[in-house]
Amino acid sequence: MPTQTRSSNPSPVPHRKVLRQHLQAYEAKRTALAIVLLCVDLALHAALFASIILFEAWWAKLLCALAAGFVIGRLFIIGHDACHQSLTPHRGLNRVLGRIAFLPSLTPYSLWDVGHNVVHHGYTNLKGVDFVWAPKTREEYAALSPTRKVLERIYRSGWGPWLYYFIEIWWLRMFFPSKAHMPSQRAIFLRDNLLVSAAGLLWIGGMVAAALATGQSVALLLLMGFVVPFVFWNAMIGFVVYVHHTHPRVSWHADKAAWAAANPFVSTTVHLTFPFRIGALMHHIMEHTAHHVSMAIPLYQLKQAQGWLDETLPACVIVQRFSWRWYFDTARRCKLYDFAQRCWTDFQGRPTSTPAPAVAAA
Numbered sequence: 001m002p003t004q005t006r007s008s009n010p011s012p013v014p015h016r017k018v019l020r021q022h023l024q025a026y027e028a029k030r031t032a033l034a035i036v037l038l039c040v041d042l043a044l045h046a047a048l049f050a051s052i053i054l055f056e057a058w059w060a061k062l063l064c065a066l067a068a069g070f071v072i073g074r075l076f077i078i079g080h081d082a083c084h085q086s087l088t089p090h091r092g093l094n095r096v097l098g099r100i101a102f103l104p105s106l107t108p109y110s111l112w113d114v115g116h117n118v119v120h121h122g123y124t125n126l127k128g129v130d131f132v133w134a135p136k137t138r139e140e141y142a143a144l145s146p147t148r149k150v151l152e153r154i155y156r157s158g159w160g161p162w163l164y165y166f167i168e169i170w171w172l173r174m175f176f177p178s179k180a181h182m183p184s185q186r187a188i189f190l191r192d193n194l195l196v197s198a199a200g201l202l203w204i205g206g207m208v209a210a211a212l213a214t215g216q217s218v219a220l221l222l223l224m225g226f227v228v229p230f231v232f233w234n235a236m237i238g239f240v241v242y243v244h245h246t247h248p249r250v251s252w253h254a255d256k257a258a259w260a261a262a263n264p265f266v267s268t269t270v271h272l273t274f275p276f277r278i279g280a281l282m283h284h285i286m287e288h289t290a291h292h293v294s295m296a297i298p299l300y301q302l303k304q305a306q307g308w309l310d311e312t313l314p315a316c317v318i319v320q321r322f323s324w325r326w327y328f329d330t331a332r333r334c335k336l337y338d339f340a341q342r343c344w345t346d347f348q349g350r351p352t353s354t355p356a357p358a359v360a361a362a
Contacts, residue, residue: 013263013316019309020294026305027296031088034298037283038078038097044071045104052225053210061224069232070281072104076237077283077299079105083113084295099192103199105233108192111174111182121295125245125268127254127339132169133242135252135337138349153347158331161238162231169241170234243272243327244288246334248353249318254339265292271306271319279303289317 013019048068052061081087082098099109115131123129136144136152144152154160155168173181176193204226211221247270253259262268272286273279279286283299287306290297297305310317320326333352334344342356 013266013313016263016265016293019266022312023290023294023297023305023308026290026301026308027086027294027298028301029086029089029298030300031090031093033300034078034081034087034097037300038075038101041071041075041078041101045075049225053207053214053216053221058220058224061220062228065224065228066232069229070236072229072233073236073240074281074283075101076105076107076233077285079107079109080112080116080285081299083109084117086296086298099195103196105237106170106175106196106200106230108174108189108196110186110188110192111177114182114184115169115173117295121292123259124264124292125250125252126256126259126264127252127337131173133164133246135334135344137339138336138345141336141347156331156335158328161242162235163238165238165241166231166234169238240282240285243322243330244270244286246270247318247320247330248333248344249356251342251356252337252339266309266313266316268292269318271310271317273319273321 045068048064048071051064052068055061055064078087079098079101082094082101085091085094087094087097095109102109102112120130120132127134141149141152151163151167155164172178175196177189179185182189204222207221207225208218210216210225211218245268250268250270251262252268253262253264266289269289269292271289274286280303284302284306285291285299287302290302290305290309293309294305310319333346335347335352336345336349337343338345338349338351341351342358343351344353345351
């Protein structure tokens, strides 16, 4: 298997409170730096969309559209930090900056706060609570309708992260979610949805107006100026959250007590490394173990914090060098999860990973 990780038999992990005490040195927040980062990405965002409009060649428009989708992802990561209250030391400013940074991805700030900060971070990889890329059991998969089985296979194929995020996260849980997916209904949820809806309408309207003003095809400019960047953004975030918590060594848990005893803030996350400073281009969101241990660490301190964790817990932190071979091998192996055997399986229920050690409930 093309994987590069630490020992498969990790030592006991120190309690999260102990680790956070050591990581406090990396929690210092810098308002000026945060604002500069946001302004730089907003300027890149504006420049790329201007280029999409001004370039005549379709291939030049396409390249700018793909780059614009990537910058939307960068802006989202800044908003993600603001939503964690880790971007600046000012709570009110974080809420303002976060909403601004989330607008290009059409992400409602308050709904992301609940789904990500409360549910995902509070109960990472706990079956029945954390919904982000939660694997189904063989029995759950067998009970699906034929159409839903096909969709599940697409999601888990390695080619479907964009569709998974668009449907399962954004459409069902972020964009005017039903009570089935968001039982709590708050006025702020509606206001944030109206805000991103207005942003989306302005975005689409701006592309139509630009096409008419420059004598271009409305369909082409909508494709390059809206559809391609939005699909690329969904693919980027879908991929990111998938590789953060899907790995043959990453366990899921069905029992809350056993989950808590497994120190899930370290054991359920992956530190994915890239060549050519690609991780830095993604604002270090891939230094993910440190982020789960302490959400207070700002993105501009994550590299140093993750380095400390990697050196301190070399047998516990999953460090994986990215390659497309590894990624598609993971997608091939991590289809369903057997909670009794504590291992990943294929769609036929055949084990595809080494069973995780049993964890005694505290």
